[in-house]
Amino acid sequence: MRIVVLVKYVPDATGERSFAADGTVDRAAADGLLSELDEYAIEQALQIADEGDDVEVVAMTLGPDDAADAIKRSLQMGASAGIHINDEAVHGSDSLATSTVLAAAIAKAEPDLVVCGMASTDGAMGVVPAMIAERLGWPGLTFGATLSVSGDTVSIRRDGDVASQTIEASLPAVVSVTDQSGEARYPSMKGILAAKKKPVQHWALADLGVEPAIVGLAAASSTVLETTPRPPKEAGRIVPDSDGAGSAALVDFLSAGKYI
Amino acid sequence: MAEVLVVVEQLDGVVAKPTFELLTLARRLGDPVAVVLGAGADEAASALGQYGAGTVISVQDPAFEEFLVAPKAEALAQVVQSVQPAAVLLTSTLESKEIAARLAVRVGSGLITDATDVRSDGSTTQTVFAGNWSVTAQVRTGVPVITVKANSTAAEAAPVDAAVRELPVTISEASRTARIIKSEPKKASGRPELTEAAIVVSGGRGTGGDFGPVEALADALGAAVGASRAAVDSGWYPHSYQVGQTGKTVSPQLYIAAGISGAIQHRAGMQTSKAIVAINKDPEAPIFALADLGVVGDLHTVLPAVTAEITARKS
Ligand SMILES: Cc1cc2nc3c(=O)[nH]c(=O)nc-3n(C[C@H](O)[C@H](O)[C@H](O)COP(=O)(O)OP(=O)(O)OC[C@H]3O[C@@H](n4cnc5c(N)ncnc54)[C@H](O)[C@@H]3O)c2cc1C
Ligand SMILES: Nc1ncnc2c1ncn2[C@@H]1O[C@H](COP(=O)(O)O)[C@@H](O)[C@H]1O
Numbered sequence: 213m214r215i216v217v218l219v220k221y222v223p224d225a226t227g228e229r230s231f232a233a234d235g236t237v238d239r240a241a242a243d244g245l246l247s248e249l250d251e252y253a254i255e256q257a258l259q260i261a262d263e264g265d266d267v268e269v270v271a272m273t274l275g276p277d278d279a280a281d282a283i284k285r286s287l288q289m290g291a292s293a294g295i296h297i298n299d300e301a302v303h304g305s306d307s308l309a310t311s312t313v314l315a316a317a318i319a320k321a322e323p324d325l326v327v328c329g330m331a332s333t334d335g336a337m338g339v340v341p342a343m344i345a346e347r348l349g350w351p352g353l354t355f356g357a358t359l360s361v362s363g364d365t366v367s368i369r370r371d372g373d374v375a376s377q378t379i380e381a382s383l384p385a386v387v388s389v390t391d392q393s394g395e396a397r398y399p400s401m402k403g404i405l406a407a408k409k410k411p412v413q414h415w416a417l418a419d420l421g422v423e424p425a426i427v428g429l430a431a432a433s434s435t436v437l438e439t440t441p442r443p444p445k446e447a448g449r450i451v452p453d454s455d456g457a458g459s460a461a462l463v464d465f466l467s468a469g470k471y472i
Numbered sequence: 473m474a475e476v477l478v479v480v481e482q483l484d485g486v487v488a489k490p491t492f493e494l495l496t497l498a499r500r501l502g503d504p505v506a507v508v509l510g511a512g513a514d515e516a517a518s519a520l521g522q523y524g525a526g527t528v529i530s531v532q533d534p535a536f537e538e539f540l541v542a543p544k545a546e547a548l549a550q551v552v553q554s555v556q557p558a559a560v561l562l563t564s565t566l567e568s569k570e571i572a573a574r575l576a577v578r579v580g581s582g583l584i585t586d587a588t589d590v591r592s593d594g595s596t597t598q599t600v601f602a603g604n605w606s607v608t609a610q611v612r613t614g615v616p617v618i619t620v621k622a623n624s625t626a627a628e629a630a631p632v633d634a635a636v637r638e639l640p641v642t643i644s645e646a647s648r649t650a651r652i653i654k655s656e657p658k659k660a661s662g663r664p665e666l667t668e669a670a671i672v673v674s675g676g677r678g679t680g681g682d683f684g685p686v687e688a689l690a691d692a693l694g695a696a697v698g699a700s701r702a703a704v705d706s707g708w709y710p711h712s713y714q715v716g717q718t719g720k721t722v723s724p725q726l727y728i729a730a731g732i733s734g735a736i737q738h739r740a741g742m743q744t745s746k747a748i749v750a751i752n753k754d755p756e757a758p759i760f761a762l763a764d765l766g767v768v769g770d771l772h773t774v775l776p777a778v779t780a781e782i783t784a785r786k787s
Pocket of ligand 1: 249250393585619676679700701714719730731732733734735736737738741751752753754755757771784
């Protein structure tokens, strides 16, 4: 069985993130890394590989040169190979174009299962997996808190607000997993050394038969008009709770704001 | 005037508050037409009419309950084809965002998710990067598909008579693949819905596992209860109450954080709250930088004292 895990290279959420002049995420301003939420996807794929015979886990990313780091980290965690889709024309793509390119790459890689993170930590839309499923016409099993494969059936548990559902489908399928699915493993020394010898393929749009004109900033189906940093919050009142001063201040605050 | 589709969030005909907010925003763009996917349109119609929906389109198919999301997206695409609206508005729940994503692919439209405002020219505001940036954007291809976060605007009534219209749809085999084989209902908390509540009281690791004082204050205020991921991961509170990057984003009038340090991933889910109160033992806790009022103290004494005072004032 072949599993493709979609991994995104994102600016570090704990650093200063900002926008470039063209309204796209400034990827040069902040340090990048493999989106933490995609580590859960790799972990789930590796668990399937650990339990099954002959399971290949391929990490796939769409992104600039630096995105190679996301592949590297995936290989260190235990993925067996990588595919890096990198093309100048892709810069500034929206989720629709991103899903077009990734769907074409998946069709070329011919996996039995695609595993995604629940959302990227930068764009945070959480829509690419559903869009890919829609484009490929494959079942989409999204936001799994658990993932299991048995024979050619894949199933997830999806914890919604009103119900917890069990969803099942036949392979091939697209799945996304949440951070409830279980902590991701840390690369071992052995894994870090082994990663250096693992194969990484480099694909451009031409390899996928995707027209450059339908992706990138110029083709984006929505446009950013303005980006503004949030003004710094005015310092609030800080009250130490000695002799009940804190709770009294809080009661006053609630009553002044007409919350009580 | 152009018609604007509003996808209704409802259960057994009881319409959820964010839908009324959507209808209010939709009126800036044109005439709102409500769409109910599944049973409940007749029961929901008069409430939808209160907020300006002159037409309620009822779309029913058993596939909506048997399979995940895809049938609803396919049905909605057919509604869009039939109505040719100026825009489609949905709430920002996990399911609605997915319907929106698949719809955008199907009809070749631009998609904007988690908007906090929609203006009459169709431009939107979103807050991104954990609430640190604000982005104005506009769809420029196809029928704009926009999901809007709950509590983004105040719902304003604009009563009209609502007429229900059935619209038949065909669901293809391709949409019947991710089968729901089991569904266990969760029991309701009896408190306001987290994303819709005017006040949210959240507890973190500092509760030490006892959410009693958090719940008691929430009940005294008629508030919803939230939790940090640390509290959820410790098994102290169910995951559906988690506030933050991988939980719910809330935007209440008042957010009270008790025993929560204020990590960036938590802030991502509450930073746009109108007012923020923090109770924390540690004067250096990053949550204080966001707080309009910060109480440096033990939540186990502060919360019960406040709850007792509120209860005393009420009686
Ligand atoms: C990919 C990713 C996604 C994440 N998503 C989320 C998310 O959606 N939501 C979320 O919340 N977190 C999320 N996190 C986790 C986040 O980074 C923090 O670990 C988490 O928010 C910490 O929770 P906490 O503030 O309750 O605990 P801590 O950081 O341990 O803080 C506890 C606080 O309680 C105070 N305290 C202790 N005892 C008392 C007392 N008796 N009275 C008053 N104060 C007391 C302490 O001073 C401390 O400030 C995510 C992390 C990652 C990597
Ligand atoms: N550029 C990308 N390269 C690889 N995977 C991606 C990319 N963008 C999104 N994904 C996948 O889609 C998921 C959801 O992303 P998003 O819809 O952007 O929040 C991520 O967790 C990844 O698994």
